[in-house]
Amino acid sequence: MDAFTTLKAVAVPIDQANVDTDQIIPARFLGRTRDRQVEGFFHDLRLDPNGRPREGVTLNNPAYKGAKIMVGNTNFACGSSRENAVTTMVDNGFRSFIAPSFGDIFFNNCFQNGCLPIRLPAERVARIRVILHELPGAEIAIDLAKQTVTGPDGKTDSFEVDPFRKEMLLKGADEVKITLGYESDIKRFEDKQKQEMPWL
Amino acid sequence: MTAPRTMFEKIWQRHVVVDRPDGYTLLYIDRHLMHDGSSPAYARLKARGMNLRRADRAAATPDHYVKTDHRSKDVPDPDHRRLLNDITKNCNEAGVTLFDLGDVRQGIIHVVGPEQGLSQPGLTLVCGDSHTSTHGALGALAFGIGSSEVTHVMATQCLWQRKPKSMRITVDGALHPHITGKDIILAIIAKIGAAGAVGHVMEYAGSAIRGLSMEGRLTLCNMSIEAGGRAGMVAPDDTTFQYLDGKPFAPKGANWDKAMAFWKTVPTEDGAAFDREVTLNAAEIAPMVTWGTSPEDALSISGRVPDPASAPDAGKQENMKRALEYMDLKPGTPMDGIAVDRVFIGSCTNSRIEDLRAAAAVAKGRKAKIPAWVVAGSGLVKQQAEAEGLDRIFREAGFDWREPGCSMCIGVNGDTGVLGQRIASTSNRNFIGRQGVGVRTHLVSPAMAAAAAVTGHFTDVRKLLGQDRG
Numbered sequence: 001m002d003a004f005t006t007l008k009a010v011a012v013p014i015d016q017a018n019v020d021t022d023q024i025i026p027a028r029f030l031g032r033t034r035d036r037q038v039e040g041f042f043h044d045l046r047l048d049p050n051g052r053p054r055e056g057v058t059l060n061n062p063a064y065k066g067a068k069i070m071v072g073n074t075n076f077a078c079g080s081s082r083e084n085a086v087t088t089m090v091d092n093g094f095r096s097f098i099a100p101s102f103g104d105i106f107f108n109n110c111f112q113n114g115c116l117p118i119r120l121p122a123e124r125v126a127r128i129r130v131i132l133h134e135l136p137g138a139e140i141a142i143d144l145a146k147q148t149v150t151g152p153d154g155k156t157d158s159f160e161v162d163p164f165r166k167e168m169l170l171k172g173a174d175e176v177k178i179t180l181g182y183e184s185d186i187k188r189f190e191d192k193q194k195q196e197m198p199w200l
Numbered sequence: 201m202t203a204p205r206t207m208f209e210k211i212w213q214r215h216v217v218v219d220r221p222d223g224y225t226l227l228y229i230d231r232h233l234m235h236d237g238s239s240p241a242y243a244r245l246k247a248r249g250m251n252l253r254r255a256d257r258a259a260a261t262p263d264h265y266v267k268t269d270h271r272s273k274d275v276p277d278p279d280h281r282r283l284l285n286d287i288t289k290n291c292n293e294a295g296v297t298l299f300d301l302g303d304v305r306q307g308i309i310h311v312v313g314p315e316q317g318l319s320q321p322g323l324t325l326v327c328g329d330s331h332t333s334t335h336g337a338l339g340a341l342a343f344g345i346g347s348s349e350v351t352h353v354m355a356t357q358c359l360w361q362r363k364p365k366s367m368r369i370t371v372d373g374a375l376h377p378h379i380t381g382k383d384i385i386l387a388i389i390a391k392i393g394a395a396g397a398v399g400h401v402m403e404y405a406g407s408a409i410r411g412l413s414m415e416g417r418l419t420l421c422n423m424s425i426e427a428g429g430r431a432g433m434v435a436p437d438d439t440t441f442q443y444l445d446g447k448p449f450a451p452k453g454a455n456w457d458k459a460m461a462f463w464k465t466v467p468t469e470d471g472a473a474f475d476r477e478v479t480l481n482a483a484e485i486a487p488m489v490t491w492g493t494s495p496e497d498a499l500s501i502s503g504r505v506p507d508p509a510s511a512p513d514a515g516k517q518e519n520m521k522r523a524l525e526y527m528d529l530k531p532g533t534p535m536d537g538i539a540v541d542r543v544f545i546g547s548c549t550n551s552r553i554e555d556l557r558a559a560a561a562v563a564k565g566r567k568a569k570i571p572a573w574v575v576a577g578s579g580l581v582k583q584q585a586e587a588e589g590l591d592r593i594f595r596e597a598g599f600d601w602r603e604p605g606c607s608m609c610i611g612v613n614g615d616t617g618v619l620g621q622r623i624a625s626t627s628n629r630n631f632i633g634r635q636g637v638g639v640r641t642h643l644v645s646p647a648m649a650a651a652a653a654v655t656g657h658f659t660d661v662r663k664l665l666g667q668d669r670g
């Protein structure tokens with residue numbers, strides 16, 4: 001997994017609340033190999049049924065080209081557990097998501113793919129989205145070690161991140177490898193369970 | 201004396217392998233369910249040169265990509281054909297129990313798990329699918345995970361988790377006739393919102409929940425994720441034990457007695473504290489129908505399409521406007537009477553025998569005015585329904601009786617609506633495009649879906665069945 005340390009990049013705002021992972025990548029793209037899922041990225045939001053770019057859609061505005069940060073709204077990326085929602089974001093350049101709250105599974109899936117989901121207070125996130133609309137192409141700076149986000153207005157907020165997840169991201173660590181280091185604990189658990197729950 | 205504990209707390213504590221000082225827990229996973237979307241996770245396991253740590257704790261069935269008009273794996277889409285063949289190859293190689301296409305036990309994984317007795321009280325259970333919350337109906341801690349976590353479970357039988365918070369939803373009182381688990385969960389989501397339970401494990405309690413059959417509880421827990429919940433659960437009781445008794449993978453003989461002794465210790469203890477409590481009055485719940493593009497956009501069939509002008513803030517107003525535009529609905533329109541183009545009865549929410557019975561009771565002696573599909577949740581459900589003559593009732597009413605799978609819930613197998621169609625669906629997500637590009641989904645119970653089929657519009661099923669509206 002790629003490490004995540006600092007990121008300074010263009011940020012794109014997504015205003016709707018409850019953006020679900022079916023919007024981020026519609027289900028019909030899921031069966032494909034990863035390299036052919038890239039175009040699924042917000043496909044039906046970006047394009048009309050005839051495949052033409054929809055007008056007035058922020059994601060179609062070339063001013064946000066090269067964005068690596070997405071600033072969403074409440075319950076961002078809720079719904080289906082499809083990890084493709086994170087991988088298609090990654091394959092379209094995104095590495096960090098800022099929102100007041102996230103769908104739990106998407107939030108977990110981010111860390112598995114070297115991405116940093118950041119929760120900030122709803123008012124601050126709303127303010128950042130407004131600025132990003134006013135100044136398309138404006139940048140946000142994130143420092144994971146310091147746990148800070150500096151908005152396009154120069155204002156810096158600190159954010160919470162689980163120490164375990166932080167360490168993993170900073171090192172680009174392999175979670176399976178870490179867990180295998182606990183082999184004796186797992187074995188002990190299994191032996192005990194075999195005694196206690198013989199029906200399993 | 202230790203403080204009284206919730207069911208969630210007890211199951212959690214019992215499965216802790218390692219508690220790190222930073223608040224992360226390595227949690228043991230008792231049961232791992234897989235479907236035809238799990239093969240990328242398996243490929244990553246093999247790429248590491250590893251095998252499943254506990255193939256004996258895993259089970260699989262293809263559901264998302266199977267066709268519902270035939271049982272062949274020879275589907276036209278090469279990607280889907282590969283997924284359907286991979287699940288067979290992988291399970292055979294890894295020694296995982298597989299209910300494959302052609303096996304009467306095949307079906308939607310969240311129908312098959314309980315039906316086979318794989319889902320049991322007090323267990324931790326995961327699957328690479330958000331509706332894994334379904335299995336909590338048996339008193340298990342069951343939750344959906346992403347594909348990387350699936351690989352992690354395959355490799356280690358464990359998951360790193362931060363302990364979620366707990367939330368109890370108490371529904372007391374008597375339900376009116378024809379009010380189902382689906383109406384209850386839609387009423388709950390309408391009340392607390394699609395993000396109402398984010399970060400929480402939900403326990404459903406109260407007399408109305410106790411009174412639900414296992415099918416009703418499965419429907420209820422299934423949509424916990426639609427309220428943002430990490431998991432949903434119902435305490436095991438006699439309904440649970442009777443349901444499990446005799447199921448193929450349920451304990452037998454002396455093991456049954458041992459398991460029972462344990463299962464009885466699973467429920468929440470009196471006086472246990474939850475981080476949040478929500479209550480609903482069962483008597484106030486009517487047949488529900490959604491009007492928008494989030495499951496929280498649900499109201500009673502006697503309600504009217506809401507007006508964005510009534511939204512509490514500008515953001516919500518904008519969201520409502522967008523939803524109504526997509527759904528092509530005008531504020532103030534009575535829900536009862538809105539014309540429907542098509543009906544889908546199926547999905548892991550509502551495709552069990554009781555669901556089909558409820559729909560058949562409405563279809564009986566009537567004729568569908570619009571195309572209506574019935575897709576049983578598993579081969580065994582289909583077989584049971586046929587033994588009861590439900591297939592005949594549906595066919596005579598002009599409904600399409602199809603083979604088990606996810607079908608139009610997600611449409612990845614090609615079962616989709618067409619642009620602009622309005623569908624009354626017993627599934628769980630009315631997201632934009634969920635049932636096809638530009639398709640408008642309204643979530644309802646099986647009886648309400650059947651009522652829409654035979655009238656061609658949303659209609660209060662209680663009127664059709666001549667029941668007192670109480």
Ligand code: SF4
Pocket residue numbers: 263264308309310329331547548549605606609610627628
């Ligand atoms: S029926 Fe629908 S919600 Fe359930 S597992 Fe299949 S696709 Fe997912």
